[in-house]
Amino acid sequence: MTAPEPADERIRVCLVDDHAVVRRGLRSYLELVDDVEVVGEAADGRAALDLVAALVAEGEPPHVVLMDLLMPGTDGVTATRLLTQRYDGIAVMAMTSYSEVDRIRGALEAGASGYLLKDAEADQVVDGIRKARRGEMPLGAAVSRQLARAFSAxxxxxxxxxxxxxxxxxxxxxxxxxxxxxxxxxxxxxxxxxxxxxxxxxxxxxxxxxxxxxxxxxxxxxxxxxx
Missing domain, CATH: 1.10.10.10 (Winged helix-like DNA-binding domain superfamily/Winged helix DNA-binding domain)
Structure with missing residues (x-):
């Protein structure tokens, strides 16, 4: 795991997933991490856009949004595109069960800062959050392999x-x-x-x-x- 951020620079995170159990699991773990603070949850892309807008209006925008891609209504790719177009400084990290190259590219083309699969270990998710906050590009192993094959075609x-x-x-x-x-x-x-x-x-x-x-x-x- 990468080193935590300084104590006075807690990373504000929003969780976006249409499954409450996934959000609850992520929140439970992230609440144990000293340099991460969960500041909101949303069950679909539209709700995520509203949540981030409200946090921005309050002067406390999230630093990182963990975004599921397949959700009813406004999907994660659309929400990612809109968030990155509207707000500078907010990193969106895609989290999904799918590792197909087209899905990965779709999310990254929409502006996602990274792409992790939902079977990632909890500490890997925290590493990803920290990397996204620093402007790096966190990619899971399966994702990296898929992209490596695509780029060697x-x-x-x-x-x-x-x-x-x-x-x-x-x-x-x-x-x-x-x-x-x-x-x-x-x-x-x-x-x-x-x-x-x-x-x-x-x-x-x-x-x-x-x-x-x-x-x-x-x-x-x-x-x-x-x-």
Whole structure:
């Protein structure tokens, strides 16, 4: 398990799952973790959006939302997309029973910061919460294996090698930095950072920053601790 956050930086977490027993189990364990505080629960995506909006209005937004994907009404992927579009600084970590590549990609493309399966051990969930809070990308072992196979499939060869600068930008993208943060870190303009990102996507044949980040992870450019 990763080291806990400092005592004065408790991680505020929301639990979203249509099964009350799952929420109750997660809450029971997380309440024993010193640096984590469960600040709300929701049984579907719509309720999750309302819950987060209320917490934001109170000035106490959650840091991490644990999001089930398959729920009645507004599903977890839709809720994830809306949450990440509306709020900066809130990480959504998908938790589901399904490890198919399309489902994983769907959640990550929607903005999820990570993806764990529901059979993960409790301490692995806590590790995931801490990683998501730090802007890392927690992925379970089965998820990592699925993505590794997908990214090693035929057609993934890079048509043109990345420049040294593009390599630096790719690593920073995978660490979760925005274009502005990449520009600041590398002492370049934000416009130049955007140009580098576009070039990286074009060379790798990818469609989004999330796919670029996953590519970097599974090329070993950034660490993801598998479970």
């Amino acid at each position: 035929p057609g993934r060869a890079v048509a043109e090698p990345l420049t040294a600068r593009e390599h630096e930008v790719l690593v920073l993208l995978a660490a979760g930095l925005s274009n502005r943060e990449v520009a600041s870190r590398l002492v370049i303009s934000e416009r130049t950072a955007r140009t580098h990102v576009s070039s990286i996507l074009d060379k790798l044949g990818l469609r989004s920053r999330t796919q670029a980040a996953l590519y970097a992870v599974h090329q070993g450019l950034v660490p993801v601790t598998p479970r």
